[in-house]
Amino acid sequence: MTQDEQKRAAAVAAIQYIPVDCIVGVGTGSTANYFIDELAKIKHKIEGAVASSDATAQRLKEHGIEVHDLNNVIDIPVYVDGADEITENLHMIKGGGGALTREKIVAAVAQKFICITDQSKLVKILGNFPLPVEVIPMARSYVAREIVHLGGHPALRHDFITDNGNIILDVHGLQIINPVELEATLNQIAGVVTNGLFARRGADTLLLGTDNGIRIIS
Numbered sequence: 001m002t003q004d005e006q007k008r009a010a011a012v013a014a015i016q017y018i019p020v021d022c023i024v025g026v027g028t029g030s031t032a033n034y035f036i037d038e039l040a041k042i043k044h045k046i047e048g049a050v051a052s053s054d055a056t057a058q059r060l061k062e063h064g065i066e067v068h069d070l071n072n073v074i075d076i077p078v079y080v081d082g083a084d085e086i087t088e089n090l091h092m093i094k095g096g097g098g099a100l101t102r103e104k105i106v107a108a109v110a111q112k113f114i115c116i117t118d119q120s121k122l123v124k125i126l127g128n129f130p131l132p133v134e135v136i137p138m139a140r141s142y143v144a145r146e147i148v149h150l151g152g153h154p155a156l157r158h159d160f161i162t163d164n165g166n167i168i169l170d171v172h173g174l175q176i177i178n179p180v181e182l183e184a185t186l187n188q189i190a191g192v193v194t195n196g197l198f199a200r201r202g203a204d205t206l207l208l209g210t211d212n213g214i215r216i217i218s
């Protein structure tokens with residue numbers, strides 16, 4: 001199977017986790033896009049969706065799926081999203097598409113986080129993929145210096161502004177042994193909106209697309 005076929009297979013498998021009549025939390029990225037395409041096939045069975053980015057909201061609407069404002073929603077039984085890296089402990093690096101902050105908010109509200117990825121995303125230690133950090137623009141240099149003190153090598157993501165009007169620093173050179181601790185440490189730097197470690201609230205279930213079918217890790 002190609003990487004895209006694995007992503008699509010994981011997205012198809014996620015559909016069976018969607019309860020009838022619920023509002024579904026929907027992630028961002030190419031794997032999440034496959035999921036949106038599958039969700040459209042059962043749109044008559046759900047109430048609608050909450051989107052983790054403007055791009056996802058647009059794709060949902062194009063498929064005729066109602067997009068709800070999170071402020072008007074109390075219960076999201078399931079959030080479905082991809083990841084850039086994930087461990088068997090279900091800790092993740094996310095934000096390759098720059099949507100990490102809204103993804104983290106929707107994931108926080110959701111009862112269950114179903115992560116859908118191809119097999120290349122499963123890693124032993126997080127950090128080979130540069131860790132995205134969303135930063136208030138005026139804090140860029142300060143936050144970069146603080147990250148260097150922590151042993152990382154931050155690089156500004158060029159020509160990119162998040163849906164929230166902020167910049168992204170992609171942090172290279174980290175071997176993340178304790179993702180729960182690093183997630184909190186980075187978030188305490190003034191000017192950081194959030195970082196792409198999803199460890200305090202990791203996934204509940206990983207649906208991993210592999211050459212041998214879907215592997216489920218819970």
Ligand code: 5RP
Pocket residue numbers: 027028029030031032081082083084093094095096097098099100103
């Ligand atoms: C976007 C994300 C995505 O989930 C992550 O980048 C994976 O993307 P893809 O499914 O395209 O491989 O966190 O901010």
